[in-house]
Amino acid sequence: MILPDAAWRTREGLPALLDALGAGAGLTRYVGGAVRDTLAGREVIDIDCATVLPPAAVADRIAAAGFRAVPTGIAHGTVTAVLPKGPVEITTLRRDVSTDGRRATVAFTDDWREDAARRDFAINALSADPASGAIFDYFGGLDDLAAGRVAFIGDPLRRIAEDHLRILRFFRFHARFGAGSPDAAGLTACAARANDLMALSRERIADELLKLLAGHDPAPTLALMVTHRILNAVLPEIDRTGVDRLARLVRREAALGIAPAALRRLGALLPPDPAIARAVAERLKLSRAAQARLADAAAPADARTDRLPQLAYRIGADAAADWALTAGEAATLAPLAGWRRPRLAIGGGDLIALGLPRGPIVAATLQAIEREWLEAGFPGEGWQSDRARAAVDQLLRESQ
Known part of the structure; x- marks a missing residue:
């Protein structure tokens, strides 16, 4: 050939x-x-x-x-x-x-x-x-x-003993190139030696897992890994329920024409609990930004009351989209199209210029105005100036 x-x-x-x-x-x-x-x-x-x-x-x-x-x-x-x-x-x-x-x-x-x-x-x-x-x-x-067969060269058990990461690579390459059931000898060896993953650095595990999750449809392969208890020793949080969430997420991404995001898919695999998501992210030595994104997107479906732009302002557009897709609120993603984080135009100096005395009250007042601005849907500078003047006037009257 x-x-x-x-x-x-x-x-x-x-x-x-x-x-x-x-x-x-x-x-x-x-x-x-x-x-x-x-x-x-x-x-x-x-x-x-x-x-x-x-x-x-x-x-x-x-x-x-x-x-x-x-x-x-x-x-x-x-x-x-x-x-x-x-x-x-x-x-x-x-x-x-x-x-x-x-x-x-x-x-x-x-x-x-x-x-x-x-x-x-x-x-x-x-x-x-x-x-x-x-x-x-x-x-x-x-x-x-x-x-469409992914098969080890030689004895699978020996090849895994040489490099334990080959367990995860077997499943990643099966997800990408495999057709039908995986190679029986390879699958048996990976299941038998799954605990060997504990000897690997968590960075190597994270890198390989995220590569798998970035593929076209990793859910069937993750289901196979859960069935054969491949990840139990290093990621016991991933179970069949998580695989079902991942499968739903993959379908939503496809239906909406949204590119796969490995981190979003990892979040779908985990229980909808920010503490668990952050603990897993820390264990896998992910970056601080990735840890925050994973945790922010992990809230249960009924735990968010913000509209999507407001949520994006609080936790970032990527985490907000991750949460909406994973929680089943994908129909609301339109407000994030081309979204850029708005900026509150006024600052503490503006409040002081209006007569507010220096001190902790400046920060507290600015935070209160920001919350109102957020809930009002990010109105422009005119609204912000009027609200700042009204807030300062009210506080000055109350102090007399």
Whole structure:
């Protein structure tokens, strides 16, 4: 089989880079997702190459071709070439010397099959000659891709022992490429070794889970994971009820033409409780902004009395939309179209200029005006000035 023509193959700078890396002489190939996704008819975002050249030689050749070389993972043989339209990672062929489920010690090799054998699934072990497009398939990846099957290379239990994250990757790739039931041997091994996830950093778990949730429809795969208790050791909050909420959310997104948001979908998986949502977000080491968004969107459906623009003002447009979609209030999303957070035009200085004495009363009065402005639907500066003058006059009368 020949790799189909695709726009990414003529990306600016790529032919010159490949020429510098000896692709015409068989020294460098396309590998991984770029090959897999092109064969599957999917968009290619990242371009990865593998080479028999040692990392130092790769860096020298990249520089000689006029591109910047960045040693992004030099200990594991990876050098990134910075091209005009995006980076390309080039990794020297490797074999595993030792693994402990979290990290691997590697040695370099010139054996293409040995390098392919250390990859997780057969569909990820495909490589292609840049010049001829010839596909190299050592483990049946082409057949698996055609059949919609995600299968480990070799013994699934051994491959999971090498890197526990492969449990989550099995389900993510099944959600994206799988057709029908998952590979039985892989599923059995993942279920048997699910507790191994406890040894992983929560950041790695979060990254893989959010990638899964960003897919087209992750709900059936999450249902499979709940059935087989895959996440129980690290995310016991996710249960069948959460999967049902996720499925409803996915349907609403599709019906309204709203792009998937992984964080919103994670929120749907969790119980509608801000404390639980924040605790999970903290456990997964999400950013503070993500923690706040997840918690703010987690209120039960009957806990919000604000109209949607007012809610967006309080918690942000993203969290307000997340809550509306998850809580079943999707029909009210129209008020958020093109929404920008309005700004109260008056400040404490304006109140003082009107005669209000300095002190805590200034902040309290401003907060009261803001609440009224919020409830009134964000009226303009004329309303704000009139309300500020009336508030100050009333307070001055009361103080006499």
